[in-house]
Amino acid sequence: MRMVKPVRMLWALGIAAVGLLPLAGAASAQSTYATDLSTERGGSILVFPKVIWDGTRDTVIKISNTSNSMVHVHCFYVNGAQQCNETDFDFWLTRQQPTIWVASLGRAYLPDAGLFPGLIPPVPQGFEGELKCVQVDEALIPLRGNALTGQANLVDDIGDVSQYNALSFQGNPDMNAIGGDTNMTLDLTPFNQGGTYSACPAVLLFDHFAEGVTDMVADASLSTELTLVPCSEDLENQIPSSRTVNFDIINEFENHFSVGLTFSCWFNEPLNDRRFGGALGISALLTQSAYSRITSSNGGVIGLAEEFRDGTGAAAFNLETEGYQAAPDRIVLPQP
Amino acid sequence: MSTMTANVRRTMLLGAVGVLALAGAATVVRADVASDKPGAILIFPKVVVDPSGVLGPLPGTDTELQLVNTSNSVVGAKCFIVNQTAHCSNNGLACTAANAAERCGSTGACVPPCSPNVAENDFSITLTKRQPISWKASEGLPNSQFPCSLNAGGPGCPGGQSNGTSSIPGVQEVPFIGEIKCVQVDAASFAPSTGLNPDNNFVGDLKGEATIVSAVTDDIDARKYNAIGLQSTGFNNGDLTLQLGGPDAEYNGCPKVITLNNYFDDAPVTTHRGAPPLTHVVRTDLTVIPCSEDFATQRPRGTTLQFLAFNEFEQRFSTSIGLSCFKEVTLSDIDSRPGPIGDAQSIFNFAVQGTLTGQTRIRPVASTGSDRRVLAITEEFWTTDSTTRSSAANTFFVPSSNGSDAGDQILLPFEP
Numbered sequence: 001m002r003m004v005k006p007v008r009m010l011w012a013l014g015i016a017a018v019g020l021l022p023l024a025g026a027a028s029a030q031s032t033y034a035t036d037l038s039t040e041r042g043g044s045i046l047v048f049p050k051v052i053w054d055g056t057r058d059t060v061i062k063i064s065n066t067s068n069s070m071v072h073v074h075c076f077y078v079n080g081a082q083q084c085n086e087t088d089f090d091f092w093l094t095r096q097q098p099t100i101w102v103a104s105l106g107r108a109y110l111p112d113a114g115l116f117p118g119l120i121p122p123v124p125q126g127f128e129g130e131l132k133c134v135q136v137d138e139a140l141i142p143l144r145g146n147a148l149t150g151q152a153n154l155v156d157d158i159g160d161v162s163q164y165n166a167l168s169f170q171g172n173p174d175m176n177a178i179g180g181d182t183n184m185t186l187d188l189t190p191f192n193q194g195g196t197y198s199a200c201p202a203v204l205l206f207d208h209f210a211e212g213v214t215d216m217v218a219d220a221s222l223s224t225e226l227t228l229v230p231c232s233e234d235l236e237n238q239i240p241s242s243r244t245v246n247f248d249i250i251n252e253f254e255n256h257f258s259v260g261l262t263f264s265c266w267f268n269e270p271l272n273d274r275r276f277g278g279a280l281g282i283s284a285l286l287t288q289s290a291y292s293r294i295t296s297s298n299g300g301v302i303g304l305a306e307e308f309r310d311g312t313g314a315a316a317f318n319l320e321t322e323g324y325q326a327a328p329d330r331i332v333l334p335q336p
Numbered sequence: 337m338s339t340m341t342a343n344v345r346r347t348m349l350l351g352a353v354g355v356l357a358l359a360g361a362a363t364v365v366r367a368d369v370a371s372d373k374p375g376a377i378l379i380f381p382k383v384v385v386d387p388s389g390v391l392g393p394l395p396g397t398d399t400e401l402q403l404v405n406t407s408n409s410v411v412g413a414k415c416f417i418v419n420q421t422a423h424c425s426n427n428g429l430a431c432t433a434a435n436a437a438e439r440c441g442s443t444g445a446c447v448p449p450c451s452p453n454v455a456e457n458d459f460s461i462t463l464t465k466r467q468p469i470s471w472k473a474s475e476g477l478p479n480s481q482f483p484c485s486l487n488a489g490g491p492g493c494p495g496g497q498s499n500g501t502s503s504i505p506g507v508q509e510v511p512f513i514g515e516i517k518c519v520q521v522d523a524a525s526f527a528p529s530t531g532l533n534p535d536n537n538f539v540g541d542l543k544g545e546a547t548i549v550s551a552v553t554d555d556i557d558a559r560k561y562n563a564i565g566l567q568s569t570g571f572n573n574g575d576l577t578l579q580l581g582g583p584d585a586e587y588n589g590c591p592k593v594i595t596l597n598n599y600f601d602d603a604p605v606t607t608h609r610g611a612p613p614l615t616h617v618v619r620t621d622l623t624v625i626p627c628s629e630d631f632a633t634q635r636p637r638g639t640t641l642q643f644l645a646f647n648e649f650e651q652r653f654s655t656s657i658g659l660s661c662f663k664e665v666t667l668s669d670i671d672s673r674p675g676p677i678g679d680a681q682s683i684f685n686f687a688v689q690g691t692l693t694g695q696t697r698i699r700p701v702a703s704t705g706s707d708r709r710v711l712a713i714t715e716e717f718w719t720t721d722s723t724t725r726s727s728a729a730n731t732f733f734v735p736s737s738n739g740s741d742a743g744d745q746i747l748l749p750f751e752p
Binding site for chain 1: 370372373374396404406464465466468470472483484494497533543545549556558559562595597605609646648649652690693694716718720722731732733734
C-alpha cells in the first residue's frame with residue numbers, strides 16, 4: 001500500500017534521528033573535559049610528582065578544600081630514592097580550608113597557625129619522590145568528592161623558587177552510591193562516563209628548549225629536568241610500577257628524532273641524561289626549541305618539567321595531555 | 337486495527353524515539369578552559385619587557401614565548417599583542433599605580449591602560465605539522481628567522497611545507513606589559529577554525545608557554561606558566577565574532593569562578609629543617625584579563641571582580657575591585673592603596689589573617705548579554721635577606737554551569 005506523505009515524513013525523521021545518534025554522542029563527548037585529569041580543577045586524587053628534601057632543595061605543599069563540607073584526606077609519600085617506600089598520613093580540612101606544610105618539617109600542632117588539620121610527618125633528608133593525596137571517608141575508603149586542589153613550591157637554600165600545580169584526578173561522584181574500595185580504577189573518560197577516576201592520558205605533550213641551548217634572555221646555559229611517575233601504584237603490596245616510555249621529538253624544522261627508556265617508580269633527570277642518548281640536546285636538534293610527544297606502551301605516565309638557567313632561575317611547569325589510555329591504570333591503597 | 341493504522345503508529349513511535357534520543361545525546365556538557373590541553377584560542381595573560389625594573393620588582397626582565405602546533409596538519413594562527421602599559425599623563429613615562437608619584441610627579445597621573453581604547457598589534461603565522469617555535473617578546477621573530485620560511489635559506493621543512501610569510505613583531509614599546517591572544521585559523525583562508533586533530537577531538541591544536549626571565553649579570557630569576565587554551569566546541573562559522581560559551585558557542589566558555597591557593601602577603605615561610613633554616617617573606621601578584629575582547633572597535637570590556645578569601649581558620653573575608661581591561665596587582669593592594677602603605681591592613685595580608693595561606697575565590701559580575709568572565713595567573717615573589725626570587729602558576733577554575741550562560745565574545749578586526 002502506498003504510504004501517505006505524513007507517514008513518509010515521520011519515517012524519514014525517525015531514520016534520520018537514529019542515524020545521527022552516534023554523531024550526537026561524539027559531539028557531546030567532544031566538548032567536555034569535566035572527566036579529565038586536570039591541573040586546575042578540584043579533584044579526588046592529587047599527585048605532586050616532584051617532592052624533594054635533599055638538604056639543598058625543600059618542598060612546600062599547599063592543599064585546599066574547595067567544597068563546603070569537611071573532607072578527609074589520606075596522603076602517601078612515595079620515596080623514589082628508596083625502592084618506592086611509602087609513608088602515609090591523613091588529615092581533615094573544614095569547608096574551604098587551606099593548609100600548608102613543608103616537606104622537611106612536616107606539620108606539628110601550632111595553636112595560632114589555623115585550624116589544626118592533623119599531624120603531618122616530615123620526610124627524611126634525601127627524600128626524592130612524589131606525594132599522592134586521596135579524598136576519603138571516615139573509614140579511609142576513597143570518596144569521589146572532587147574537593148581538593150594543590151600546589152607545590154620547590155625552594156633551594158639560596159631562596160630560588162619554582163612552583164607547579166598538583167595533577168588532580170576527577171572522581172565520578174555517581175560511583176559513591178555504589179560504594180568504594182581501596183582499589184581505584186583510572187578509567188573515567190568522556191566516552192566512558194561510568195568510569196571511576198580520570199583515565200591517564202595517552203600522550204604527554206612536552207614543549208621544551210633544546211638541552212644546553214643558550215637562553216634568549218639570560219645568556220645562560222638552559223637545562224630542563226623531566227619528572228615522570230607511573231599512573232598505576234600498588235601501595236598495598238609496595239610493588240613499584242615500571243614504565244617504558246617513548247619520546248617522539250620534533251625540532252623546528254619538523255625533523256623527527258626518537259628515544260626510549262624504562263624506569264621504575266619515579267624518574268627525574270635532566271634532558272642530557274645518558275638515557276636520552278643526546279637526542280634532546282642542541283647538538284642533535286640544531287634548533288632552539290623542540291616538541292616531544294611522550295607515550296608509554298605499558299600503562300599511563302604523568303609528570304612535569306623544570307627549567308634551570310646556569311643551574312639557577314628554576315621554573316617548573318605542568319605538561320599538557322592528549323587522549324586517554326586504552327587500558328585503565330589502578331591505584332591500590334593499603335587496607336585501612 | 338488496520339495495517340495502515342499500525343504502520344502509522346510504528347512510524348510515529350520510531351520518529352518520536354529517534355528525536356528524543358537525539359535531543360538527549362546532543363546535550364553538550366561544556367567544560368571550562370584548560371592550560372593543560374591544546375586549544376583553538378591561546379592566551380598568554382602576562383607578557384613583560386622591563387629592562388629597568390619600572391613595572392615590577394626585578395630588572396632585566398623579558399618574556400620568552402613558546403608556541404607549538406600539536407597537530408599533524410598545517411595550521412594558522414592570528415595573534416594579537418595587547419599593550420596594557422600605563423603612562424603618566426604629563427610626561428608619557430611608563431608607570432604603575434604603585435610608582436605613580438615617583439614617575440609622574442605631583443602634576444601628573446598614571447593613566448591606566450585601555451583608556452580610552454585598547455591598543456593592539458596583530459600578526460599572522462603559519463605553523464607546519466607539529467612545529468614548535470619560540471621567540472623573545474622584545475624582539476619578536478622576523479620572517480627570515482622562521483625555520484621553514486621561504487626566505488630562511490635553511491634546510492627547509494619536509495614535504496615542501498613552509499611558514500609562508502609568518503612574522504612576529506616585537507612588543508610595541510619598552511617597558512611593556514600586556515597580553516597575547518592567538519586564534520587558530522585556517523592556514524589558507526585565515527578564518528577562525530576548529531581544531532584539526534582527531535586525537536583530541538578537534539578541540540584545538542595550539543599550546544604554548546611563557547617564561548618571564550629576569551637577568552642582571554649572573555643574577556638570574558625565571559618564572560613560567562602555561563598559556564591558557566580555550567577549546568573549540570566543534571562548531572565555527574568562520575566569522576569575525578568568536579563566541580565563548582553561551583548559546584551557539586564556538587569555544588568553551590570561560591570559568592565562572594577562579595580560585596587561588598595563595599600565601600597571604602608578607603607570610604613568613606620557613607623551610608630547610610636543620611641549620612640554617614631559611615625564612616622567606618612571600619608576596620603574590622595577580623594578573624587578571626577579561627575573556628571578552630573587542631579588537632574591532634578596541635573598546636575595553638570591563639567588569640567588577642568579587643573576592644572571597646578564606647584563611648586556615650575557615651574565616652571568610654570579602655572585597656571587590658573594578659577591572660577595565662587588564663589588572664596586575666599585588667594581593668594586598670586589592671583593598672588598600674597602591675604600594676606598601678596600607679598593606680598591613682589588607683585582608684590579603686598575613687598581618688590581618690594570621691595564617692600563612694588562604695583560598696581565594698574570584699567571581700566576575702556578569703552584565704546583560706555578557707558573562708564578563710576573566711582569566712588570571714599568579715606570580716609569587718619570595719624574599720630572603722639577600723634575594724628576591726619568583727615563581728608563577730596557573731590558577732584553578734570552578735567549573736561553570738554553562739546552561740544559562742550568556743557567554744563572552746572576542747571580536748576580530750575586519751581586514752579588507
